[in-house]
Amino acid sequence: MKGSSNTQLENRFYELYIDFFNRAEAERRWNVQKDIPWDQCNSKASDAIALIVESFCAESKHSLVLEEWLVRSGKRSIQEVRDFAGTVLEREWELPFSTPRQMMIYTTFQELSTGLNYKNLRRKAMEQGDKALATALSFVARDESAHYQFFQDGVKLYMQEDRDGTLEDMKKVLEGFRMPAQDLIPNWEVRGKTIIGEKVFSDRIFYKDIMRPILSILGTSRDELQALGEKLPELTVPPSLAR
């Protein structure tokens, strides 16, 4: 019966959420003021790093810690940070997809991408001897991989329930994939170029380190998605970031 299978699915999503929440409380608590060695900020870190850090200031707790670094490193004034946050808040992010299943798939790819952005930026921070930023980014990256795990498990539940339909949605999501920051952050053209130039993220990185591994974890592949119907044009040329 359709009703009961929906209820079952809802219950399993709920269990997934409770498990996620409990683990977040037990294992991933960290404090912006206490857990970062703020005295080890490097005020000589490059401006490119600062621009990228600023570009990633979109998620609540994460934006707090990143803004703290921008101010403590002397890269931005408090006023500049506030003005920037203001412009981001003014832009409303429209959900890119309309159904819960499509949004869950989208978020899976987005969370893993976000985590990888932070990891790659962390590598830069280490290279430039900024222990404060590197520590902040490792907390933030760890949170992101937990978010990712949660959504990925959700997609698995959807696949168990309706594999074909879920794959159709996956194809749709991947055809027009863009990170929320691309629409939320002002002046994305310049920022995107810096992010690519510093090898923090690019379409190539997306295909290799995000799309391929996720599809394989979910037990599918680009070929299978492609075979569902017409070609996936946007997946064969570098689309989103380079735009």
Ligand SMILES: [Fe+2]
């Ligand atoms: Fe996240």
